[in-house]
Amino acid sequence: MDLRKILHSVFGYETFRPPQDEVMASVVQGQDVLVLMPTGGGKSLCYQIPAIARRGVGVVISPLIALMEDQVTALRQAGVKAAFLNSTLDRAEADHVEEQLLRGDLDLLYVAPERLMTARFLSLLERASVALFAIDEAHCVSQWGHDFRPEYIQLAILAERFPGIPRIALTATADEITRREIIERLRLGNARVFISSFDRPNIHYRLAQRRSPREQLLRFIREEHPGEAGIVYCMTRKRVEATAEWLAEQGVTALPYHAGLPAETRQSNQARFRNEEGVVVVATIAFGMGIDKPDVRFVAHLNLPKSLEAYYQETGRAGRDGLPADAWMVYGLDDVITLRQMLESSETDDAHKRVERHKLEAMLAFCEQTDCRRRSLLGYFGEQRDEPCGNCDSCLEPPETWDATVPAQKALSVIHRTEQRFGVNYLIDVLLGKEDERIRRFGHDRQSTFGIGSELTGTEWRGLFRQLIARGYIAVDVQGHGSLQLTENCRPVLRGEEKLLLRKERKPTRKRSRTEKPATRFTDESDRRLWAALRERRRELAAEQGVPPYVVFHDATLVEMVTERPTDRKELFEIQGVGEKKIEAYGEAFLKVIRQHLAAEIDT
Incomplete structure (x- = not known):
């Protein structure tokens, strides 16, 4: 055949x-x-x-x-x-x-x-x-x-x-x-x-430092994906439930999903995500593999994935229909520390740890890099790209770098002076000269590093420590106490033999991909009305059969119907995603919507 x-x-x-x-x-x-x-x-x-x-x-x-x-x-x-x-x-x-x-x-x-x-x-x-x-x-x-x-x-x-x-x-x-x-x-x-090429050109990659993650997420959904389907990934079940509940209180149709929920709840929430439009699922990584929903318009991460493979697979659940989609992530120092601890304290053998360590380091480098993210992501999978993609945050809004050599020396010195026994919050308090009973008790207020970090804010110091950990200059205590320790890699920086240029911390501005507007948001009022009518007819037909709307037709197919406006079966058959069986089952229903729309335009 x-x-x-x-x-x-x-x-x-x-x-x-x-x-x-x-x-x-x-x-x-x-x-x-x-x-x-x-x-x-x-x-x-x-x-x-x-x-x-x-x-x-x-x-x-x-x-x-x-x-x-x-x-x-x-x-x-x-x-x-x-x-x-x-x-x-x-x-x-x-x-x-x-x-x-x-x-x-x-x-x-x-x-x-x-x-x-x-x-x-x-x-x-x-x-x-x-x-x-x-x-x-x-x-x-x-x-x-x-x-x-x-x-x-x-x-x-x-x-x-x-x-x-x-x-x-x-x-x-x-x-x-x-x-x-x-x-x-x-x-x-x-x-x-x-x-094949690993590139997903329709996905816009965007990463930012985590400040107020819920508010950052809500702003992103409201401003760029109102009423659209999405997946939000969190590291823990507790955060999944809290985030879903909070988003629902803000008016977002958000549902939790993790392995600890009752089976009936998981099945119900997954069914709603598949069968309804505009549902956001907040989940652990237990959700998503095998989900064939093509119209997921965004995947958001509130925590750092363990590897670029995991990140690529999870973000790949957005925009399966080829229309514009977003891969959005906020991350912070605590993610870096937690993942380092989990890796080093795991019971796997040394060979497995070496592989996992390499994967985590590649993930951290991807987050902190200053050039095209897509080029770096593809390079990890062995695919070389010469030109920047023009559809990631680094391309659209190139990050500033700064000479962090002296502040890094201060950060490394305070770890050394406090005997590599303390976590990042305590170290920042020492650098900022905070009056604290604990600091006085340990005598660190009398150290030369006490109060020498006033040129940076606490948030900026956290960003610096995060990048030093990501680059392997600092290790995290494997016993789970979160204390920071120096590695051999930091010696050239401490001695002043290596200049350290880091990504500058900044408050991200809203910047869309090179596609000025998502393909499902039409600027013409007539197109918007037809799009809404076609979606409503699709929803009705799907509900009658008990199937997800995208099984009837993908968004990409409806978009082409809006732009091409077929009026007979022959023209409809030229639309991508319309086969013979679907012509028989749905052809007249959708042609009727289009004809009625065109007639109404003539009348007005």
Whole structure:
């Protein structure tokens, strides 16, 4: 079957994005493949279309129930015979899916790795006609990764039990170490490897120092994303709940999500996020992997992620539809100290700690750098970019640097003079000459470093200490007391042999990306009315079927309807994301809205 015809007739797209066509051709021909492609880059089509084209069922190994349900719902809307097997099905429902599998009535079947590895299910697959195996989120196989899942290691058995069936492993986040591990553990030594650009040009990266995080977040949502869907990540469950509650009190539709909530609450909040528009979820990192919601307009971090892989994956949940989106983060000194402590006090072996230390240092360097953030992020994944992106805070508002050599010497000296036994707040009090009973008791008011730091404010000193820790001049006490200690790296600075230029602390100003306005905010009043009418019709149709609105049509498809204003089926079929099945199901409903809008314009 012609792959391009399936792309257009089923999924409503005219052309493949490189290297989708090469990936699909390899799989259709029976080759194993490893695909690294950014979130929103079209990974799913790389196995969905070959599964439709080849004889038999495509078996998709997916780690999360949410992903299965989202993708199966969307596939059925497009007319594809798809199903999933997971714990949400009762015995009768599961039996029905298994019967469909054996009869050859399915194009795609989604299953969790735990179920796949059971002797019963493997035996079932041997009796079925299998077109391919797709191993989604393949980075879960890596013990060095941020999302390791032990059951993924067992998936190598597919190469033994089903040697003639092609396997396609897919991930959006894998550095060189993780790629090698995927190939080794999944026995993909002969696989063709496709590495797409990791760039997500529609995402605007912005980082700032944390001052009043709730107020900073609220201002960002109100000014730039009112009524739009977003995800806010926090480090702790307590902060998740407090932030969600506070945002709700300020009029934002905000819901908490973390592993400590009752299962019913988590399911309910996740369902609202999927099915309603404009919902903000405040979550720990337990939320998000596998969420297929394309219209998340922002991802915000109130704490520093542990690695650039985690940051890239989490921010990649924004703007999957290709429309402008924001990756916004505030962070502070306490994040740096906490992550250092967690790393050094963990019970993992030294080799693992070295890898994790490298990952954290790369994350900290990304935060404190003064040049293009996108260029640095892509460079971490081995992709070189010569020109600055023009769509991050460093490009749009280049940071100032300052000669921090003398203040840094003072900061390092006060650590030394206080015997490397105290935390940052105490050290700042000594530098500022604060009258404090504790300082007098330890005799630090008589040290030469007492009161020598009046040229900076407490906030500026905190920023300096944060950057010194990030650069490895200062270490954090591994015993959990938070005291700061000098490292060998600081000697050239203390001796005056190294000039230290640091990013200047400043209050960030509001600065959007090079896209002047988000594509979903129209300047023309007529466009705004049509956009609202199309969204309302989509909401009604989705509610009638009990599916998320984006399953009917993505925002990007509605945006194109607003700009192109098709008035018949032929014109509607030219809109991206409108396939034959959706023409039948929804064509007249949306054409009616457009025709009525055009008629009203003529009348006025």
